[in-house]
Amino acid sequence: MTTLELAGLSKSYGGRKVLDALSWRFQAGEFVAIMGESGVGKSTLLNLIAGLDAPDAGRVIVDGQDLSRLSDNDATRLRRARMGFVFQAFHLLPHLTLEQNVALPLVLNGMPLGRANEMLEAVGLGGRGADFPRQLSGGEMQRVAIARALVHRPALVLADEPTGNLDPETAQSVLALLVRELKANGACALMVTHSQAAASLADHVLVLGRSGLQPRGTAPAPGQGL
Ligand code: ADP
Ligand code: MG
Numbered sequence: 001m002t003t004l005e006l007a008g009l010s011k012s013y014g015g016r017k018v019l020d021a022l023s024w025r026f027q028a029g030e031f032v033a034i035m036g037e038s039g040v041g042k043s044t045l046l047n048l049i050a051g052l053d054a055p056d057a058g059r060v061i062v063d064g065q066d067l068s069r070l071s072d073n074d075a076t077r078l079r080r081a082r083m084g085f086v087f088q089a090f091h092l093l094p095h096l097t098l099e100q101n102v103a104l105p106l107v108l109n110g111m112p113l114g115r116a117n118e119m120l121e122a123v124g125l126g127g128r129g130a131d132f133p134r135q136l137s138g139g140e141m142q143r144v145a146i147a148r149a150l151v152h153r154p155a156l157v158l159a160d161e162p163t164g165n166l167d168p169e170t171a172q173s174v175l176a177l178l179v180r181e182l183k184a185n186g187a188c189a190l191m192v193t194h195s196q197a198a199a200s201l202a203d204h205v206l207v208l209g210r211s212g213l214q215p216r217g218t219a220p221a222p223g224q225g226l
Contacts, residue, residue, distance in 0.1 A: 001028030001029050001155070001186045001187075001188070002028060002062065002063055002082060002155035002156050002187065002188050003025070003026065003027065003028050003062070003063055003064070003188070004025075004026040004049070004060075004061070004062055004156060004188055004190075005023075005024070005025045005026070005059075005060075005061040006022055006023055006024045006025075006045075006049070006058070006059075006060060006061075007023050007058055007059045007060075007061060008021045008022070008023055008057060008058035008059065009021070009022040009023070009045070009048060009055050009057070009058035009059070009060070010022070010055060010056045010057040010058055011041070011044055011048060011053070011055050011056055012056055018040075018041040018044050019041050019044060019045060019048075019055075020212070021057070021058065021212075022045070022058070022212050022213060023058075023212075024206075024212075024213050026188055026190070027188075028186070028188060029182075029186050029187070029188060030188050030189075030203050030204065031179065031182055031188070031189045031191070031201070031202045031203045031204075032188075032189065032190050032191070032202055032203065032204050032205075032206055033191050033192075033193055033198065033199035033201075033202035033204070033205045033206070034190055034191065034192045034193070034205075034206050034207075034208055034213075035192075035193060035194065035199060035205060035206070035207050035208070035216065036207050036208035036209055037209075040208050040209060040210070041208060042160070042192040042208050043088055043160055043192065045208065046085075046158045046160050046190065046192060048060060049083075049158055049190070050079065050083065050085055050158055051067065051075060051076070051079055055068075062078065062082065062156065065078070067079075080105070080108050080109060081109050081152070081154075082154055082155045082156055083154050083155075083156045083157070083158060084105070084148075084149035084150055084151075084152065084154035084156070084157045084158070085149055085157075085158050085159075086142075086145045086146050086149045086157075086158070086159040086160060086162040087145065087160055088160040088161055088164070090133075090141045090142060090144070090145045091145070092133040092141055092144055092145060092148075093133070094132065094133050094134060095132075096132075096133075097129060097130050097131065097132055098120060098125065098128055098129050098130070098131050098132070098133070098136075098144050099116050099117060099120065099129030099130065100116075101133065101144055101148055102116040102117075102119055102120055102129075102144060102147045102148045102151055103116035103151070104148060105148060105151055105152040105154075106151055106152055109152055111152055115151050115152075116129075116147075116151055117129055119147035119148075119150060119151045120144070120147055122147065122177050123143035123144070123146055123147045123174060123177065124143065124170070124173070125140065125143055125144065125147070128140075138165040139165045139166050139167070139170060141165075142162065142163070142164070142165045142166060142174075143166070143170070143174060145162075146159070146162055146174055146177070146178065150177070150178070150181045153181070153184075153185045153187070154185075154187060155185070155186075155187050155188065156187060156188050156189070156190075157178070157181075157182065157187055157188070157189040157190075157191075158189070158190050159178070159189065159190070159191040159192065160192045161192055161193055161194065162174065162175075162178070162191060162193070162198075163175060163193065163195060163198050164193075164194070164195075168197065171195065171197070171198065172197070175198055175201050178191075179201055189202075
């Protein structure tokens with residue numbers, strides 16, 4: 001089972017500190033919801049873990065391996081094999097069919113492709129595999145992105161508002177799929193969400209604020225935060 005540790009992660013944009021020495025240790029097999037006000041740095045945090053952006057300071061440690069100490073190739077290989085991402089903007093490839101989009105992690109990891117169609121069916125898009133992303137609604141694209149994030153049974157799933165474009169019923173069914181996959185694979189997941197219903201399915205809820213990550217319901221210590 002995969003563990004994830006953040007050690008002193010800092011990130012500024014244009015001289016403004018978004019994340020300030022953030023540290024947290026996620027337990028193996030844990031499903032954590034991350035909440036917090038808009039603009040507080042939730043997407044930035046996931047992007048740093050995903051390697052889409054580099055921290056100014058600090059480390060992302062997966063299974064005891066500091067990703068910044070790996071070569072670019074090795075870090076890419078590790079992320080590709082062990083992580084699954086649902087980005088806020090979906091990042092579907094426009095020239096690939098839905099089936100090809102979902103199969104991409106399987107192709108990149110040299111795995112059998114059969115599960116791509118199973119995952120499309122699981123998110124309610126069975127039979128749409130030959131369509132292209134431009135033919136989909138936002139909610140449908142989000143479901144394709146979720147299928148793609150889970151298809152290679154990643155050990156760590158990073159999901160940025162994965163149900164933000166879904167109606168409550170579809171959101172529930174997609175989240176049920178996510179939970180089922182996480183438990184079946186013993187995977188760890190960080191899910192950014194504004195939805196109480198989504199957060200209630202997680203093992204823990206953390207709130208990202210100016211003083212860093214806090215378990216929900218705990219006030220910042222005196223002198224911390226603003
Ligand atoms: P959240 O996901 O919590 O709403 P973000 O992580 O997207 O917040 O953004 C946090 C802050 O960092 C915001 O003020 C945003 O404008 C800024 N920011 C995020 N990414 C960039 C970037 N690539 N360049 C400049 N500023 C950025
Ligand atoms: Mg965001």
